[in-house]
Amino acid sequence: xPGIGQFVLHAMANPPLKAGDYVLEGRQSIAGGPVAPQSTHxxxxxxxxxxxxxxxxxxxxxxxxxxxxxxxxxQIVIKRRTLPWERAPEPGADTTPWLALVVIAEGExxxxxxxxxxxCVTPGVTLSGPNDVATGIHLSVSQTVVDKxxxxxxxxxxxxxxxxxxxxxxxxxxxxDDGFVAVVLANRLPQYDREGDRPVRYLACLVNLEGQLxxxxxxxxxxxFEFDATAHVFDVRDYVVEAHVDxxxxxxxxxxxxxxxxxxxxxxxxxxxxxxxxxxxxxxxxVVAPSAPKEVSSEWRATEARVxxxxxxxxxxxxxxxxxDVMGEAFRHDIGLYVSHLERVxxxxxxxxxxxxxxxxxxxxxxxxxxxxxxxxxxxAPPATPPGAPPPPPRPRPEAELAETGHVGLPHLTxxxxxxxxxxxxxxxxxxxxxxxxxxxxRLPLAHVSDALRRIAPDGREDLxxxxxxxxxxxxxxxxxxxxxxxxxWRAEGFGAERAxxxxxAASEEAGMVRPALEAQAAQLGALIGFQLVLGAAKDPAVVxxxxxxxxDPGRPLEFARGDEADAVLAxxxxxxxxxxxxxEGKLGLVGALRATEVPVGRRPEGPLLRGPELxxxxxxLADAVERLAADALRDRPGAPGAPGAMASPSAGDALDELIxxxxxxx
Numbered sequence: 001x002p003g004i005g006q007f008v009l010h011a012m013a014n015p016p017l018k019a020g021d022y023v024l025e026g027r028q029s030i031a032g033g034p035v036a037p038q039s040t041h042x043x044x045x046x047x048x049x050x051x052x053x054x055x056x057x058x059x060x061x062x063x064x065x066x067x068x069x070x071x072x073x074x075q076i077v078i079k080r081r082t083l084p085w086e087r088a089p090e091p092g093a094d095t096t097p098w099l100a101l102v103v104i105a106e107g108e109x110x111x112x113x114x115x116x117x118x119x120c121v122t123p124g125v126t127l128s129g130p131n132d133v134a135t136g137i138h139l140s141v142s143q144t145v146v147d148k149x150x151x152x153x154x155x156x157x158x159x160x161x162x163x164x165x166x167x168x169x170x171x172x173x174x175x176x177d178d179g180f181v182a183v184v185l186a187n188r189l190p191q192y193d194r195e196g197d198r199p200v201r202y203l204a205c206l207v208n209l210e211g212q213l214x215x216x217x218x219x220x221x222x223x224x225f226e227f228d229a230t231a232h233v234f235d236v237r238d239y240v241v242e243a244h245v246d247x248x249x250x251x252x253x254x255x256x257x258x259x260x261x262x263x264x265x266x267x268x269x270x271x272x273x274x275x276x277x278x279x280x281x282x283x284x285x286x287v288v289a290p291s292a293p294k295e296v297s298s299e300w301r302a303t304e305a306r307v308x309x310x311x312x313x314x315x316x317x318x319x320x321x322x323x324x325d326v327m328g329e330a331f332r333h334d335i336g337l338y339v340s341h342l343e344r345v346x347x348x349x350x351x352x353x354x355x356x357x358x359x360x361x362x363x364x365x366x367x368x369x370x371x372x373x374x375x376x377x378x379x380x381a382p383p384a385t386p387p388g389a390p391p392p393p394p395r396p397r398p399e400a401e402l403a404e405t406g407h408v409g410l411p412h413l414t415x416x417x418x419x420x421x422x423x424x425x426x427x428x429x430x431x432x433x434x435x436x437x438x439x440x441x442x443r444l445p446l447a448h449v450s451d452a453l454r455r456i457a458p459d460g461r462e463d464l465x466x467x468x469x470x471x472x473x474x475x476x477x478x479x480x481x482x483x484x485x486x487x488x489x490w491r492a493e494g495f496g497a498e499r500a501x502x503x504x505x506a507a508s509e510e511a512g513m514v515r516p517a518l519e520a521q522a523a524q525l526g527a528l529i530g531f532q533l534v535l536g537a538a539k540d541p542a543v544v545x546x547x548x549x550x551x552x553d554p555g556r557p558l559e560f561a562r563g564d565e566a567d568a569v570l571a572x573x574x575x576x577x578x579x580x581x582x583x584x585e586g587k588l589g590l591v592g593a594l595r596a597t598e599v600p601v602g603r604r605p606e607g608p609l610l611r612g613p614e615l616x617x618x619x620x621x622l623a624d625a626v627e628r629l630a631a632d633a634l635r636d637r638p639g640a641p642g643a644p645g646a647m648a649s650p651s652a653g654d655a656l657d658e659l660i661x662x663x664x665x666x667x
Contacts, residue, residue, distance in 0.1 A: 004169045010162040013081045013182070014095060018088055019046035020129045046086040048127075049117050049136035051206060051351040055079045057174035057181060059204070061190075063354035066199065069190050070229075070361055074103050074204050076352065077163075077174055078182040084160040089213040096213070097160040099351070100151055101186040102139065102205050107235035108149065109141040110335045111203065111353065120349040125211045138347045139205050140335045144234045146346060151187040152219045156209070159185045168482050175481075191229045192361040199359045207348040215346055229361075236333050406430050407463070423457050425465040450474070504532065575600045630660050 002008050025039040047055070057077040061069045078084070084097035112120075117131050120138040141149075151159055160182065165172040167179045174181070190202045209216070336345045372381070385391050401409030401421075406429045412422040438444050447453050453466035477483050571578035576597050584593035 002164060002166055004166050005172075006166070007172055008164040010164065012085055012095065012097075012157075012160070013162045013180070014085045015082045017044055018094070019044050019048070019086050043130065044086075045130075045132065046083065047351060048087070048132045048208065048210075049120060049349050049351065050133045051078075055083070056352055057176060059354055061356040063356065066357040066359045068192070068360040069356065069358050070192060071189070073189060074101060074186040074202075074356075076101055076184050076204070076206055078184065079176055081162050081180040081182045084182050084184060087210060089156075089209040090211065093213065095157065096153075097156055097184075098209050099184055100156055100159065100207055100209055101184045102150055102207050102348075103186045103188045103190060103202050104139075104141065104145065104149060104205070105190075105203075105233070106201050107237045107333070108145050108233055109139050109203070110236070110333050111205070111350065112138050112140065117349070120347060122212060122215075122345075122347045127210050137350050137353075139207055139350050139353075140345055140347050142234060142236075142335055142339050142345055143343045146215060147217045148233050149188055150216055153213060153216045154219045155187055156213075156216070159187060168480060173481075189227075190356075190358045192358045194361060195230055199357050201355060201357045203353060203355045205348075205350045206352045207350055209348070212346065212348065236335050236338055404430070407457075407465070409461075412462070412464070421461060423461055423463045423465070424468065425463075427469070626660065630657075 020043070022042050022044065023039055024042055025037055027037045028035045055078055057079050059076050060072065060074055061067065084099045085095070087098040088094050089096055089098040114135045114137060117127075117134065117136050120136045121127060163172070163181050163183050165176070165179050165181065167173050167176060173179060184206065186204065191200065193200050339345060382391060403409075403423065405425065407423040407425045409421050410424050412420050414420060436444055447470060450467040450471040453470050455463040455466065457463045568578055571581070576599055581590075581593045581597055584596055587593075588596060
C-alpha cells in the first residue's frame with residue numbers, strides 16, 4: 001500500500017470481458033437423461049462516445065488555464081481503472097488501449113458540434129455493437145496532423161497505465177474511492193510561440209481509436225533525438241478563403257475545390273498536385289510556403305473570460321456542456337471543406353475535451369530563476385535601456401505600509417462591497433507574541449468561525465491575520481477525506497441523539513415527565529417516544545394518525561338527475577308523494593314535512609315463503625349434501641366401514657353418526 005505522496009504504477013487493468021453483448025449458456029448432465037441447455041443474454045456496458053463527468057477526476061493542464069506547460073505531458077485521470085482496456089481498438093488487440101489523448105493547437109483540427117454517433121467516425125468506418133449515447137462530437141484532422149501529432153501504434157500502450165495511490169492523498173487520489181485510477185498521457189509537449197512571442201491555445205481530446213488503429217503513424221525506423229519547438233505542423237486557416245466571398249459559394253456548390261486550390265496557390269499556400277496523383281486518389285500532402293508568424297489566438301483572453309462567465313451564470317445541469325462548448329470555439333473550422341481535395345481527413349470520436357493556453361516558455365525552474373526577489377518595500381530594478389537612450393520614467397507604485405509587529409497594510413473588499421485597508425501578518429513575526437492560555441477546564445478557547453478571529457487594531461483597522469489562518473486551516477482539514485468522514489459520523493451520532501431528545505420533548509405535555517429519561521442513555525428514548533405517541537394518538541387520533549372517515553358518504557352525484565329531477569327520483573324510490581311533501585314544506589318546513597309523511601313499509605307475507613314442490617326439492621338437496629359429506633368423513637376415519645383396518649362391529653359410531661341418525665328420523 002503506497003503512502004501519501006507515493007504511488008505504484010501498473011501496466012494495465014485488462015477486464016476478462018470486453019464491452020458488448022454476450023450469450024451465457026448453461027449445460028447440465030444428469031444420469032437419468034439429457035437436460036435442455038439454458039441460455040441468457042447479458043450486456044457489458046462501457047462509455048464509447050461520451051465520458052460521464054463523474055469519471056473525470058483531474059486533468060493537466062487544468063481546463064481553461066494559462067501557464068508555462070512546456071515541460072510536462074498533458075494527462076487525464078479517470079476514476080474507472082479498466083476503462084482504457086474495456087474495448088478492443090481492432091480484433092485481436094485485447095491488450096491495446098482503445099483511448100488516446102491527443103493535443104492539437106488552433107488550426108490543426110476542428111471540433112464538431114453534437115451529431116449522430118454514426119457521423120463521429122471517418123466515412124467508411126462502422127462501429128458494431130451497442131452505443132452509450134445517441135449523439136456525440138468528433139475531432140477532424142488531416143493526414144498531416146495524424147502523422148506529426150498522433151501517437152504511434154506502439155506508443156498507445158505506453159501512454160496508458162493504472163496508478164495505485166493512497167485514498168487519503170487528496171492531490172494524487174483526487175476523490176477516488178478505492179485508490180486505483182487510470183491515467184492517459186498525451187505524446188506531445190505543448191509549446192509557446194517563440195517566433196511571434198505569442199501565447200498558443202491548445203485543445204486536449206480523449207479520442208476513441210476503435211476501427212482506426214491502422215490510421216496511426218508507424219514508428220520511425222531511426223529515432224529522432226532533436227526537438228524543434230518552432231516546427232510548423234499544420235494550420236487550416238492558411239486554406240480558409242475570405243468568408244464573405246468564397247465560403248457561401250463553396251457550401252452552396254458554386255465554388256469547386258479546384259477553384260479554391262487555385263486561389264490558395266496564388267497566395268503561395270499550396271503547391272499544385274500532380275495530375276496522376278489526383279486521378280489515382282492518393283493522399284497528397286500540401287507544401288506549405290513559409291509565411292509570417294500568425295496570431296495564434298487573438299481572443300484567448302476573451303475566451304477565458306467567457307468560460308468563467310458561463311460557469312458562473314449557467315445552471316448546474318447546463319454549465320458543464322456550455323463550458324466545454326465555449327472552450328472549443330477556436331476549433332470550429334471545418335477542415336473537410338478546405339483540405340479534403342488535398343489529403344484525406346479523419347474523424348475520431350471525442351469522449352472528453354478541454355482547452356488551455358501556453359503563455360510562456362520554460363517551466364518551474366525558469367520561473368524561479370526569473371523571480372524578482374526582495375523584501376517588502378523593495379523597489380523593482382529599472383529595465384535595461386539601450387546605450388544613449390534616456391532612461392524610462394519610473395513606474396508609479398505605492399509605498400509598502402509596514403508595521404513593527406510584522407503586519408502589512410493590504411486592500412480589502414468587505415462583504416458589503418466596501419473597499420478598505422486592513423492589516424495582515426503571516427506566521428513569521430519579528431517579536432515574540434502572546435499566546436492563549438488554557439482555561440480552568442484545561443482547554444484552549446476555540447473559535448467556530450473565522451469571523452470570530454477578526455480583531456480591531458488600535459488604529460481602527462481590522463486585523464485579518466488570525467481569521468485568514470483559521471480559514472486556511474479549516475480548508476486544509478476539510479480537504480482530507482478521513483476528517484470529513486469522521487465529522488459526518490460524529491454528526492450522525494450526536495445529531496441523531498439530540499433530534500430524538502427534541503422529539504420526545506415535543507411529544508410530551510410536561511418536560512418534567514421525561515427529564516429523567518433525557519439524562520439517561522439514548523437507547524432508552526425509544527420506549528419513551530413510543531409511549532408519548534400512543535398517548536397523543538389516544539387524545540387526538542385525527543392529528544397523530546389520520547383523519548377519520550365520515551359516517552355517511554354522500555356518494556357520487558347523479559348525473560341523470562339535476563335540480564328538481566333529483567327530488568322526483570328520490571321520492572319515487574322511497575314510494576312517497578313529492579307533491580304532499582312540497583305542500584307541507586311551506587307550513588312545517590322540510591324536516592317537519594318529512595316527519596309528517598308516512599313511508600310505505602313492505603310487509604312479510606303470511607305463511608312459509610316456500611311451499612309444495614319447491615320446499616320438497618330444497619329438503620331433498622340438503623339431505624343428499626349432508627349424507628355425502630358424512631360419508632366422505634367416515635370413510636377416512638380409522639375403524640369406519642370401508643376404511644383401512646375398520647372393525648366389523650355395526651355399533652361403532654360417534655357424535656356425527658348420532659347427528660345423522662336423528663336427522664333421518666326427523667325427515
